[in-house]
Amino acid sequence: MSSFSDDDAFEAAAAPRVPLSQRAMGGFAQPYLEGLNPAQREAVEALNGPVLMLAGAGTGKTKALTARIAHLLATRSAQPNEILAVTFTNKAAREMKTRVGALTGHIEGMPWLGTFHAICVKLLRRHAELVGLKTNFTILDTDDQLRLLKQQVAAAEIDDKRWPARMLSGIIDGWKNKAWVPSQVPVAESSAFDGKGIELYAAYQQRLKDLNACDFGDLLLHMVTIFQTHDGVLKEYQERFKYILVDEYQDTNVAQYMWLRLLAQGHKNICCVGDDDQSIYGWRGAEVGNILRFEKDFPGATVVRLEQNYRSTGHILGAAAGVIAANKGRLGKTLFTDGDDGEQVRLIGHWDGETEARWIGEEIEAMQRGTRGIDPMALNDMAILVRASHQMRAFEDRFLTIGLPYRVIGGPRFYERMEIRDAMAYFRLAVSQDDDLAFERIVNTPKRGLGDKAVQTIQTTARTNGVNLVEGARLCVEGGLIKGKGGAALRELVQGLDRWFAQLRAEADTHVEVAEMILDESGYTTFWQNDKTPEAPGRLENLKELVKALENFENLQGFLEHVSLIMDNAQDEQDDKVTIMTLHAAKGLEFPAVFLPGWEDGLFPSQRSMDESGLKGLEEERRLAYVGITRAEQHCCISFAANRLVYGQWQSQMASRFIDELPEDHVEVLTASGLYGGGMSAAANPASVGMGSHLHDKAASADVYNSPGWRRLQSRSQQRPVAQPQESRNMVIDMTASSSHTVGDRVFHQKFGYGEVMEIEGDKLVIEFDKAGEKKVVAKFVVGSAQADDVPF
DNA sequence: CTGTGGCTAACCACT
C-alpha cells in the first residue's frame, strides 16, 4: 500500500526490530549468511566503498542483495531508513521487500526500498516547489502525455502527418532519459522534429508546470535538477543514505546514473548489481556503458563475479554461452553449474507460423501428459517467450482451438484499458478539479453531445478567465454559451463533479462507495451496459474489478498514486496454465520448460532494431536471445518458420543468425515439422521436402538455401533418420511450389482434401478438389500474395 | 454532432 500520505519515511520510527533470537545472540547470529557461496558472501560482506556485483543469469543475485541488506541491519551498519535500495520493477521491489522481511523480521522497516520512479515521487512530493510544482502534482500516463503533445504540435501549426506527436514524444523521452532540460539539449539535436523539437520541449514542460503535472521521465529529471541546483537538499540525502543498493544496474539510463552518482558521493557505499549480458533496454535509454564503466566511475570498487548458476542445466548454459560469446566488449563471465548437463537444447524448423504453433501445442500437451519421455509437467512450468507481442496471436488461436489453458502476460495492461482510464479520469476529477486532462478525456464520455466545438468554447472560456476547465465549463453553462442538449448534459456533469468532490471530503461514505456512485451517476456504467459489442461485458467486469481494487487503499488519492506507478499487473497463479509473454517481460523469471519460437532474421533479431542501431542493436538482440535461453531450467526448445504472414502478406523467412551461433554440442536438431511431401510433389521434387520448398523464385530460394540457418538444418537432419509423416493431418502438398507440379497431379491438402491440378498459369495453380458430393471446388494459389485461406493448413 | 466508409501507415520490446 503505497499511498504517499501514510508512510512519510522521514518521520518513520527508525528503531530496528531485531528478532529475539538474534538479540539473545548479541547480534552475532547471522542466519542470512547460510547457504551463500564464497562470491555471494564476498558481495554481502564488502561494506566499505563501492561494490559491483556482476551477477549472471540465475546466480542468486537477489539472494545476495537481500542478504547484504540483512547484513547491514544485523551489523548495525545502517538503520532500515538509511538504506536506499532501488529496483526497476515493482515486482522486483515487492520480492525484495518480502525476502528482506523474511530474513530480518522487520517487514515495514524499509521505507526507501522501491523502484526508481516510486522513490523519486516520494522525494519530489517533498521538494516539488523547487521545480515549480505543487506537492500534489499529478503523474501523467503515456496517453495524457501524447494528447498534450498533440495539442502542442497543432498549436505550432506543424503538419502532424510528417511530424507525428508520437515521434516528438519519443524524442523528448530520449532527452529526459539523458537528463537534459530544454536549455541543456545540445545544439547537435537542434534539427530534431523539423528544427522545432527543443522549442516544443520547452513549451511542453511549461504546459506541464501549468497543469501541476509531470510525466514519467520528469520524476527522475526533476530530482536530478533539484540535486544539482540545491546543495542543501542533496547533502541531506547524501547523509541520510548511508548505503545504496541498485538492482539491474545495466538497465540504468543517464538520468538514473546521475541521480545515483549524486547521492553516492556522500558515503560512497554504493553496491550495484547487474549483468551486462542482460542489458535489453537500450531503446528505452539504458546505457550498458554505465556498468562497463563502473570501476572508472567509482574508483576503488570491489568487483565480485557471481558465476555459479543454480537454475539451468549444463546444456542450456552451454547454448546460452555460445550465443552471447559473439558479442564484443563484454565484462565476461562464465556460468557453470554443479548439476547435470540435462537435455540438449532442441531446435526445429517449421513450414509456417501456424505449424509452429501447432507443434508447440502438441509438445506442451505431451510434456503435460508425460508422453515425451520425461516426467509429466505442470502447464505452469512452461512458457513461450516471443520477441514481439503480435507473435502471441498464433499461439492464442491454436491453444483456443485445442482447449489448452494459457495466460498472456504483457498485452494491454489492466490500467491501460480504455474503460479503466475513463473511470480513473472521473476519479481524478473528483479528487482535483484542476485535472484538465482528465476533464478533456471524459467531457464527452459517455456521449453527451459535446463535440469539438463545445470543448473549444470551454477551453477559450477557461483560458480567458484564467481558470481550470471544470470552472470554464461552469461559466459556459451559466453564461448560456453552450445550449441545448449538450448544455444540459454539461450542467449535469459539472454538478456531478461538485457533488462527488464534496462527498469524498464529507467522509459519510467510503471512497469505494463514492467511486461506485461516480461511475453510476456519470452514466458511465449505463454507457457500457447499453453497448452491444462483444467486449462490453468484459469491460464492465474490469470496472467491477477496479472498484474492488480500491478497497485495498485508504483513499482515492492513495490509489491513484499507486496506479500511476504500477506498470505490472498481478496475474492469477492458481490455475494451471501455459504462460505466453515477451522476452522482455520474462527477464527475472524462470521456467522448467521454455519455448522460443520465431527465430527468424528480421523478426529475431528484429530488423528495426538493427536498422536503428546497427551492430549495437544486433548485440542487444543477442542479449535478448541469451536472456531467453537462460530462463529455462530443464527444457529449452528454439524454433523458426520458413513462412510467416506479415501485414496479411506471406513472406519467406530465413533462419535467425543466432541459430548458427548455437554450439552444436548443446543442440539437438529435430526434423522440420509441417512439410511432408504427400506423394507427388515430394517424389517429383525432393527439394520440396523441408525448408524452402515454398519458394517460387530462384533468387529468394537461393537466399534460404544459402542462409546459414538453413544449411545447418539441412546437414544435420541428414544425419538423422528421415522423418516419417506422423499423421495424415500433418500431410500437405506444397501448393505454392508450382514448378514441381504438372497438370493432372493428384494432390492432398490438409483443409480441402484430395484434388487434381487442372492448370498452371504462371505462379497460379488451379486445383479442383473432389470434395464430398458432385460439387467440385476450384481454388487458386497465388505465390507470394496468397490470402490466409488459400495457403496450405 | 455523430456515425460511416475509405484511405494510409504500421507491426518491437516498457518503467
Place this chain on the structure above:
DNA sequence: TTAGCCACAG
C-alpha cells in the same frame, strides 16, 4: 491485416 484518421453525409 488492422487501427487510426479524415472527409462527408445524415
